[in-house]
Amino acid sequence: xxxxxxxxxxxxxxxxxxxxxxxxxxxxxxxxxxxxxxxxxxxxxxxxxxxxxxxxxxxxxxxxxxxxxxxxxxxxxxxxxxxxxxxxxxxxxxxxxxxxxxxxxxxxxxxxxxxxxxxxxxxxxxxxxxxxxxxxxxxxxxxxxxxxxxxxxxxxxxxxxxxxxxxxxxxxxxxxxxxxxxxxxxxxxxxxxxxxxxxxxxxxxxxxxxxxxxxxxxxxxxxxxxxxxxxxxxxxxxxxxxxxxxxxxxxxxxxxxxxxxxxxxx
Amino acid sequence: xxxxxxxxxxxxxxxxxxxxxxxxxxxxxxxxxxxxxxxxxxxxxxxxxxxxxxxxxxxxxxxxxxxxxxxxxxxxxxxxxxxxxxxxxxxxxxxxxxxxxx
Numbered sequence: 001x002x003x004x005x006x007x008x009x010x011x012x013x014x015x016x017x018x019x020x021x022x023x024x025x026x027x028x029x030x031x032x033x034x035x036x037x038x039x040x041x042x043x044x045x046x047x048x049x050x051x052x053x054x055x056x057x058x059x060x061x062x063x064x065x066x067x068x069x070x071x072x073x074x075x076x077x078x079x080x081x082x083x084x085x086x087x088x089x090x091x092x093x094x095x096x097x098x099x100x101x102x103x104x105x106x107x108x109x110x111x112x113x114x115x116x117x118x119x120x121x122x123x124x125x126x127x128x129x130x131x132x133x134x135x136x137x138x139x140x141x142x143x144x145x146x147x148x149x150x151x152x153x154x155x156x157x158x159x160x161x162x163x164x165x166x167x168x169x170x171x172x173x174x175x176x177x178x179x180x181x182x183x184x185x186x187x188x189x190x191x192x193x194x195x196x197x198x199x200x201x202x203x204x205x206x207x208x209x210x211x212x213x214x215x216x217x218x219x220x221x222x223x224x225x226x227x228x229x230x231x232x233x234x235x236x237x238x239x240x241x242x243x244x245x246x247x248x249x250x251x252x253x254x255x256x257x258x259x260x261x262x263x264x265x266x
Numbered sequence: 267x268x269x270x271x272x273x274x275x276x277x278x279x280x281x282x283x284x285x286x287x288x289x290x291x292x293x294x295x296x297x298x299x300x301x302x303x304x305x306x307x308x309x310x311x312x313x314x315x316x317x318x319x320x321x322x323x324x325x326x327x328x329x330x331x332x333x334x335x336x337x338x339x340x341x342x343x344x345x346x347x348x349x350x351x352x353x354x355x356x357x358x359x360x361x362x363x364x365x366x367x368x
Binding site for chain 1: 300302303311314315
């Protein structure tokens with residue numbers, strides 16, 4: 001087994017890792033659908049999107065590793081950051097680590113609703129990050145924005161079909177939406193990491209994206225005949241490294257190969 | 267075919283033929299088929315299934331049951347008589363270089 005790396009946790013590094021880990025962990029979850037999706041065509045679509053997410057994560061983790069070195073810490077490459085961190089050094093919001101739904105391999109309504117929520121957030125982030133003070137991050141955003149636009153379109157299409165479909169598909173969507181909505185407040189909670197990024201021009205506070213996110217979500221959910229749930233008091237804390245009970249299992253599976261065969265490549 | 271079988275076929279999404287244009291100026295070429303519930307889904311799935319490796323810049327989809335095809339039994343009568351009519355090939359002209367893809 002390979003020991004975990006020691007991360008240099010500056011605000012900038014954490015900001016980059018929040019973006020990168022969101023893609024990395026959702027990509028891992030979407031990958032679980034491979035070979036199990038309801039129809040062949042959708043199986044390929046979900047795998048495509050999983051790979052888009054992991055591709056974005058690769059670029060962002062690489063940049064995060066460079067910022068570690070710039071801050072005087074040890075430089076890490078994308079593989080070290082993806083596979084050799086401890087659970088508490090992952091900064092994705094809890095939303096993306098939740099299992100794909102109650103049953104194996106998952107619930108399709110839950111999956112497309114979460115994809116819609118994440119793609120809508122990512123699209124808003126990339127739009128702002130085009131003008132990041134970090135030209136590397138701005139370039140990543142330029143490439144990722146096109147992908148997120150498609151992810152949002154694909155997910156919105158399914159949410160409307162299912163929400164406005166049969167009684168059963170509508171009921172499944174409503175159940176999934178209620179479960180997922182508990183993890184929304186975390187996305188837009190302001191903190192020191194975001195404040196630092198806003199001050200240096202690295203990127204927007206996620207909190208500043210909430211009005212746009214809500215408006216776009218409300219439009220799709222309205223078309224799907226799904227009511228916008230009320231916000232509760234629960235706060236998840238994945239962005240601070242404190243994850244749900246599902247994260248450990250996900251990481252164990254994701255990291256096992258790299259930990260058993262250190263430096264293994266294709 | 268049992269009743270359940272015919273129900274299964276009826277409940278299946280219709281088949282669509284997919285045509286992809288590899289770049290502007292070229293024609294759309296048939297590249298395969300897929301199942302989708304409507305035209306919008308067929309286009310989206312065509313993108314995901316057939317353009318993953320930069321194969322195209324435009325997609326057409328057509329419901330497979332909307333295509334009218336020639337009868338294989340007519341093959342002899344339709345196509346064999348052309349065998350000995352080389353004079354129908356315009357091979358005696360020299361095409362200008364600007365005329366691509368003819």
